[in-house]
């Protein structure tokens with residue numbers, strides 16, 4: 001079998017992989033990116049395509065070029081929640097204007113940028129196995145049209161998405177790499193791109209509404225006449241017929257009369273806390289492959305971009321020092337956990353709470369809260385409400401106090417967990433102790449909510 005050698009092999013050409021490869025190439029090291037899709041299909045990924053703006057991305061690629069090529073709606077001002085019980089809508093303004101991208105073009109530009117910076121991009125290459133020597137990952141085996149090639153590297157970056165097969169192939173028994181992963185911590189999702197005849201009136205908003213099975217249905221306007229529509233369900237709940245449920249909702253909305261579906265795609269995405277450790281000797285997992293996704297919204301583009309960048313920085317330093325051990329790559333874990341990791345872990349606790357309530361009850365609670373109170377509570381907590389508003393809120397939420405008290409107690413644990421993630425250890429030495437402090441918070445939340453353990 002032919003063998004090629006690089007400093008770094010990146011598997012997967014999505015957001016995480018392209019940012020990782022671009023960072024390595026920019027530092028002058030040899031990097032190959034292996035993408036299983038053909039060049040014409042690469043970048044085509046199931047996504048709602050909503051992001052905060054170009055500040056989402058590390059300053060490695062040409063962000064102005066990315067924006068000019070792929071940002072099709074740069075005027076997202078609100079998250080709009082539709083309440084199916086009452087027909088009311090609640091608009092929560094964003095502090096920073098958001099955007100919706102043309103996902104295919106966005107993916108193509110990132111691959112172009114990785115290549116421009118010096119990455120060797122190979123399309124149609126499916127990674128099938130991982131090479132490991134004395135516990136250290138040293139390369140991958142791949143196939144293209146029946147011909148196999150081995151790629152050796154000092155560090156392999158696994159950016160192969162939520163269903164990465166690399167993690168099945170690596171023996172992690174001697175490493176801290178998180179293997180407490182199962183499908184119930186994932187969401188099954190589906191999205192269509194729908195072209196409508198007339199401009200929608202929510203061109204400046206991303207629109208959500210709750211569905212059964214702890215999921216939500218969403219409409220994100222990529223332009224005023226092209227809408228990304230999608231939904232998902234948490235896989236610890238009974239399966240939902242995603243295509244049928246979406247079609248049913250689309251049928252009831254007047255803006256979709258005579259609309260045409262121009263693209264459809266499904267995928268799994270992690271709706272769990274980030275991996276406790278995403279490194280092993282010679283190996284780092286990034287993006288969906290390490291659950292770097294907001295477990296409430298499913299937003300994974302920012303986490304993937306940052307994680308790809310940080311893992312690459314750690315790999316560069318490790319290679320330059322001639323030591324690719326877990327210890328040497330550890331700083332990458334610490335950056336993730338003390339940045340978005342702590343926020344996603346806190347949100348995961350609210351998901352555990354929400355999972356013990358029916359969608360009807362959750363919707364009733366939201367319905368019971370006066371709109372402004374909900375915005376205030378989300379922003380500042382009850383302290384941000386006037387006394388009168390607090391009394392009014394108490395009156396309206398009568399019947400849900402037990403649930404709200406549970407939520408309040410979970411909220412206190414969520415605040416504590418952020419501190420624990422903030423003190424993520426600086427080396428693998430403190431890892432077991434850190435995990436037991438963190439696990440104690442989960443035990444508290446399981447006991448408050450009566451939920452089955454998620455991990």
Ligand SMILES: Cc1cc2nc3c(=O)[nH]c(=O)nc-3n(C[C@H](O)[C@H](O)[C@H](O)COP(=O)(O)OP(=O)(O)OC[C@H]3O[C@@H](n4cnc5c(N)ncnc54)[C@H](O)[C@@H]3O)c2cc1C
Nearest residue numbers: 012014015016036047048049050127161287288299300301
């Ligand atoms: C329906 C849906 C809606 C979403 N909406 C949003 C949203 O609005 N905003 C947001 O921020 N996030 C959203 N997300 C999440 C976001 O799409 C992901 O978190 C993000 O794409 C993760 O990027 P990634 O690079 O880690 O993985 P991916 O984008 O999945 O890239 C993985 C790449 O690896 C390749 N690959 C896989 N296996 C192999 C192999 N064996 N060999 C070679 N190549 C391989 C794949 O072909 C793919 O190109 C959504 C996800 C879904 C499913």
